[in-house]
Amino acid sequence: MPPLEDKSFTSTPGKFKVERTHAMNRQLHRCFASASTMFLWVIFLIALTASYLSFRRFVDSGSQYFAASWGGFQWEKQVLNSAQAHRSGGLSVLVTGAAGFVGTHVSMALKKRGDGVVGLDNFNNYYDPTLKKARMYLLQDHGVFVVDGDINDQRILAKLFDIVAFSHVMHLAAQAGVRYGMENPHAYIHSNIAGLVTLLEACKSAYPQPSFVWASSSSVYGINEKVPFSESHLTDRPASLYAATKKAGEETTHAYNHIYGLSITALRFFTVYGPWGRPDMAYFSFTRNILQGKPITIYRGKNRTDLARDFTFIDDVVKGCLGALDTAEKSTGSGGKKRGPAQYRIYNLGNTQPVTVPTLVSILEKHLKVKAKKIVVDMPGNGDVPFTHANISLARMELGYKPTTDLQTGLRKFVRWYLSYYGYSHGKPSN
Numbered sequence: 459m460p461p462l463e464d465k466s467f468t469s470t471p472g473k474f475k476v477e478r479t480h481a482m483n484r485q486l487h488r489c490f491a492s493a494s495t496m497f498l499w500v501i502f503l504i505a506l507t508a509s510y511l512s513f514r515r516f517v518d519s520g521s522q523y524f525a526a527s528w529g530g531f532q533w534e535k536q537v538l539n540s541a542q543a544h545r546s547g548g549l550s551v552l553v554t555g556a557a558g559f560v561g562t563h564v565s566m567a568l569k570k571r572g573d574g575v576v577g578l579d580n581f582n583n584y585y586d587p588t589l590k591k592a593r594m595y596l597l598q599d600h601g602v603f604v605v606d607g608d609i610n611d612q613r614i615l616a617k618l619f620d621i622v623a624f625s626h627v628m629h630l631a632a633q634a635g636v637r638y639g640m641e642n643p644h645a646y647i648h649s650n651i652a653g654l655v656t657l658l659e660a661c662k663s664a665y666p667q668p669s670f671v672w673a674s675s676s677s678v679y680g681i682n683e684k685v686p687f688s689e690s691h692l693t694d695r696p697a698s699l700y701a702a703t704k705k706a707g708e709e710t711t712h713a714y715n716h717i718y719g720l721s722i723t724a725l726r727f728f729t730v731y732g733p734w735g736r737p738d739m740a741y742f743s744f745t746r747n748i749l750q751g752k753p754i755t756i757y758r759g760k761n762r763t764d765l766a767r768d769f770t771f772i773d774d775v776v777k778g779c780l781g782a783l784d785t786a787e788k789s790t791g792s793g794g795k796k797r798g799p800a801q802y803r804i805y806n807l808g809n810t811q812p813v814t815v816p817t818l819v820s821i822l823e824k825h826l827k828v829k830a831k832k833i834v835v836d837m838p839g840n841g842d843v844p845f846t847h848a849n850i851s852l853a854r855m856e857l858g859y860k861p862t863t864d865l866q867t868g869l870r871k872f873v874r875w876y877l878s879y880y881g882y883s884h885g886k887p888s889n
């Protein structure tokens with residue numbers, strides 16, 4: 459019996475050889491074919507993975523880009539349009555805190571007279587952000603674009619200064635309020651110290667360097683008892699963290715003026731009130747409580763003395779801000795380097811007529827035609843000072859500042875706005 463292997467093949471040796479070679483070739487071919495197929499598959503998989511990864515990267519960066527509240531062609535167009543002045547020699551102003559009370563009024567006034575204005579605000583929830591949004595829509599209707607961003611965000615600031623050559627910065631963004639400092643002290647450091655430095659850094663590096671006008675506060679006078687408060691008085695005894703951060707702001711801006719040639723003007727506002735005001739302030743919360751039939755708490759100072767404030771109407775403060783912007787000299791620095799001495803100024807913006815809190819309440823009762831339920835208590839040690847009273851002769855002389863609205867008139871305008879904004883008709887909610 460032939461060996462088993464021979465059974466499967468012919469006895470022709472040559473043919474056998476050929477057949478065998480073919481089979482080997484086929485084997486080899488199959489082998490190569492599967493290796494090259496595998497190789498192709500590997501290449502294909504690598505390519506697929508690479509394209510998937512780059513697609514992911516694109517999607518991620520794209521979603522960041524689109525999810526961000528700033529950046530992009532459309533956004534830049536809005537910023538540029540808003541920054542465009544519409545009068546010859548018009549200013550181009552970056553207003554921080556533009557969705558805030560004072561910021562909204564200053565932005566509107568600048569835009570109305572033909573200056574370019576870009577707003578910046580982080581819409582934080584220290585008080586009702588819907589009020590800030592409503593102010594933002596008001597500004598939008600008047601051609602002012604408000605960027606949603608934080609003054610601590612270097613990238614937004616760099617971008618804004620990159621696309622607009624701002625002539626001025628009107629810096630109003632801050633953590634305001636005295637009592638809140640005991641609840642959330644870090645909010646004051648974040649906005650009034652760290653944010654201020656980040657903004658000054660952007661200004662110092664900007665080309666051209668803008669002139670810097672910003673809101674300090676009457677609170678820097680602290681427990682000073684000399685009246686009326688004058689810019690030449692000492693301000694080294696703050697009564698609250700808020701006051702301390704505003705005082706720190708005055709010193710910080712001085713350093714930037716000295717080192718980098720930034721033109722600096724600090725405005726010490728005295729209890730500003732009016733339409734679109736701040737819900738955390740007494741005149742506002744008293745109005746709300748009186749209308750809702752809720753009691754109001756009135757603080758009393760030492761020896762049962764009434765607290766008094768130099769209430770200043772918003773339109774007067776706005777005129778002071780515009781006066782400061784118009785008289786601000788140019789910064790002298792360039793490329794982050796000082797080229798000569800630059801202007802450094804501080805002004806009180808008050809009304810010069812302090813009014814006691816009980817008088818404020820009686821004016822509100824008259825305008826609202828409702829009696830307040832009053833609870834009178836001794837003032838706790840929460841950072842409030844017993845009185846404020848501004849000497850404004852410097853601002854009058856150098857800024858042409860001249861307040862003209864008394865508390866009666868100003869509160870009438872505020873109450874009219876309040877009733878309409880919150881939907882009251884004849885002293886009752888209209889729905």
Ligand SMILES: NC(=O)c1ccc[n+]([C@@H]2O[C@H](COP(=O)([O-])OP(=O)(O)OC[C@H]3O[C@@H](n4cnc5c(N)ncnc54)[C@H](O)[C@@H]3O)[C@@H](O)[C@H]2O)c1
Binds near residue numbers: 560607608634729
């Ligand atoms: N209203 C007053 O009586 C009074 C008195 C003295 C000083 N001031 C100062 O005037 C300025 C304006 O005050 P206001 O009454 O309009 O207060 P406001 O709280 O209504 O306005 C400040 C705005 O700044 C924004 N903001 C806060 N931190 C920010 C941050 N880190 N980045 C971006 N935006 C931020 C807030 O969202 C707010 O819209 C503040 O600097 C305040 O300290 C006000």
